[in-house]
Amino acid sequence: MENLGSSQGEELERPVKPKDFEKGFSEVQAKKGIEELMGKCVNGLMSKRVNGCRGRKGWKIDKVIEHRKKVADMYKNILRDLDIEPPYEPEYAVHTYLKFPLLVKDRKKFFKEAEKEKIELGDWFVSPIHPITKNFEYWHYKYGENPVAEFASSHIVNLPTHEGIDENYVDKIYNFLKKYKDEILGTYVKNGC
DSSP states (O other): OOOOGGGSSGGGTSSSOOTTGGGOOOHHHHHHHHHHHHOSOSTTSBSSSSTTBOSGGGOHHHHHHHHHHHHHHHHHHHHHHTTOOOOOOOTTOOOOOSSEEEEESOHHHHHHHHHHTTOOOBOOOOSTTTTOOSOGGGGTOOTTSOHHHHHHHHHEEEEOOSTTOOHHHHHHHHHHHHHTGGGEEESSOOTTO
């Protein structure tokens, strides 16, 4: 069976939706997705990968989200300690913190300093029409149409929240952010830019 949906590369080659793009995903992709959501044995809650789940509490994704929220809470405390407002969270929303955004004055410089100190950062959504980073006119996008998105995408870095991040690593990030506090703009775009 052919790959479907965004597992094709065709949607990145031209500004036309590929044939059968909305068709869905293959059986192999569905099985892999379920396996990733459920994981192997999570703290003894499951005995088998797919068929052994005893209710929703056994899903791996819940443990992953719980960990990401814990890390995000530590980051929020760090930012408050540095007099930086944490990201806004509407009361009606439930954030899973796949990424934890931070806006910096000079992303390239910030990454260089982070690399020197062996600090992991991410640079997801580096374009207002991510993942496209050049030839915007080909994609019917005129630079200047969305100044907030353009500003954010050129200044954003992401603090890691994955399962490999623990309190010791968060302390390391805290020391890094404290050292380079003057390079941090905040966690969201204020007043248009």
